[in-house]
Amino acid sequence: MLSILFGILAILSQQLAEPSNSLSFSYSLIERIFLLSYSIVFYIIQFIAPFNLSAMHYLPDNNGGFLAWQYYASLPFLLFIIWLIFRNTSSKYRQTGLQKVMVSGFFFFLITISVMLYVPAGFTLTAERYTYIPYIGLFYIAGQWISNIREKQLRLAFFTSKNAVFAMFSVIIIVFSCLTWVRIGVWKNGDVLFTEVIKKNPYIFHGYMVRGNVKRSNGDYQDALKDYNKALEYKPGLVLCLINRGIVKINLNDYKGAMQDCNKAIALKPDFAEAYNNRGYVYYGLGDIKSAILDYNKAILLKPEFADAYNNRGLAYEGLSNMKSAIFDYSQSILLEPNIAKLYNNRGNAYFKTGNVKSAIIDYDKAILLEPEFAETYINRGIANEGLGNLKSAMFDYNKAIQLNPKSTKAYNSRCLLKINTKDISGALNDINIAITLSPDNAEAYSYRGIIKMAIQDYEGSIEDFNFSLKLNPNDNRVYYNRGISRLILKDTNGACDDWKKSMEQGNDAASQMIRQYCY
Structure with a gap:
């Protein structure tokens, strides 16, 4: 049995x-x-x-x-x-x-x-x-x-003594034991195992596909792409492999290639929900959110219990600031998959954006309970706690996030802001320097360091950081506003007024007040 x-x-x-x-x-x-x-x-x-x-x-x-x-x-x-x-x-x-x-x-x-x-x-x-x-x-x-x-x-006529039989079986046991030891090494992990499978079956697509899946799950996207390419070379119409290669290309920011794979998969198997879900994610990455939602709708129609499609559609609605629909979709995905931490984290983010901070924290708590090493959720809960004035709890969350992921720029940025608010300027400067080292192209980090330099009256240094921030992201009205203040203090009134005008054009009402006060 x-x-x-x-x-x-x-x-x-x-x-x-x-x-x-x-x-x-x-x-x-x-x-x-x-x-x-x-x-x-x-x-x-x-x-x-x-x-x-x-x-x-x-x-x-x-x-x-x-x-x-x-x-x-x-x-x-x-x-x-x-x-x-x-x-x-x-x-x-x-x-x-x-x-x-x-x-x-x-x-x-x-x-x-x-x-x-x-x-x-x-x-x-x-x-x-x-x-x-x-x-x-x-x-x-x-x-x-x-x-x-x-x-x-x-x-037995062919054995002169029973000792010969026992000797023979002793040798067999030793040989089998050695083979077992060797095979244990082969079964160390999926990568090693299917590398050996491929070595013995170099012209069979399946080994490459499975090893590609292993490498994809480990974040080794370049090598996973090579394996998927090889699998599709031996079996071009392999729908599941096309879908997985599309996922890898998304992670490598090759949205055009991912779109081609998704389209081919849909042409080969028009009723495959995963293909529409993945193509929706490609559209989302390209900024075409309405097309993404249409594909998520199709995926859900084909597979009503598809939790990932509901979650992705929720992200799309959130991108359109349709928080009511986003929360509904996140809730549907949670009903279908109640033990996945990221679903609670995403719904928590949507609640936070609607101002329902307490509900957001409840969802973050649940996500952390399900996945205690989910650093992103600690950051989000820290921001929510800070919004409620629970600064001690917020600091605990940021510290925990950094402990779990010492390379998280977002965690250092968030803790930096909290330290600014609690007047720990030295600690804030240390955090933001680490954030910039980790992510030199992070416009927000330079903006925060510019604010810190304003606090320590290093106005020229703050302008340098604001300049670099605007070079990376020229559409942040807050940076123009803050650079204008530094320029005003350095008696560059014309430069300050130019910055406030740009800030006002991008929707900053506070900039218009500064213009009325200093520019006319």
Whole structure:
């Protein structure tokens, strides 16, 4: 029963991981019989002489209409093995009890392994890991055979003594132990494992696709892209691989390439919700939020329980400042996936933007409870706590965020502002210098340092920082406003008025007051 259960789990897991791409249904009934017999013979041989071990032994190509000769030869060979077992269960074996052991052990192996092989799991024809329970039958035969030799109930003409048998099996155990040790290293992680699979199957797309998935999840996008390219070279119409390559290209800011992959995936499989969801994300990255929402709508229509599509549509609505719709979508995604921290974090951000700070903090608390090392949420909760005047709690959150992610520019920026508000100017300057070192192209960080330099009356230094901030982001009205104040203090009234005019043009009402007071 355990063998049946593990077999079913293996089949389901691979079919779920590889929708619409399974090869297990491309064979005729006759071909399946030969594949089954080949698999059984393969496992028997591997039991005796484990060579060419691999996590994946792939299904053969039958595009030419025929399988390779060894698949057809396997069935008569298997029948020959069964005939040998029955033929050799002579009176000598009946007397020692081995007849029953051999028959029951072999058929235990045969039945349990056949259950798992009846439907090949995904792309795999055979895999050594499926034999843990079936091999019990064969080990039972071997164990009883050795026991009978030890008890002198069975004599073998080709061994002069029972010690020779024990020596032989001792060598086998040592060899198998060494092989096991080597295989442990191969199974160290997915990258190492599928590198070995690719080495043994260099022209099969599946190994490259899976290794690409591993590298993508590890953030190694360049190498993941190479693997996906290789997989698609061997199987150009692989929809899931196109989708995953599109995700990688998004992370590499290649939105044009990602769009091409999504469009091709949709053309190949128009009812694939993930393709629309990913294309929506590409549109969002390109700033075409309305087109993004249309694609998210399509993804949800095709797959109503698609939590990620609701979350992404929520982000799109938030980008349009439609907070009511954003909160609704985040709530829907939470109903579908109540244990994902980022969903609560996103809804918390939307609540915060509507001024519902207490609800935002409740969501941030839940996100942290689900994922205690989620640095981004600590920053957001810190900002919310600061908004409520809970400065001690805000400082705790910023410190925790920096502890979890010492390279977070946003965390240093936020803690810098809090230190400015609490008059810790030296600490604020230290934080913002770290932020600029971490992210030299962060316009906001230069703006904050300019404010700090104003506080310590280094007005020329503040103007330098404001200049650099505006070079990186020329549309920040607050920076023009603050630079105008520094220029006024340095008696550059004309320059100050020019800055306030630009600030006012960008919607800063405070700038108009400064213009009325100092520029006329």
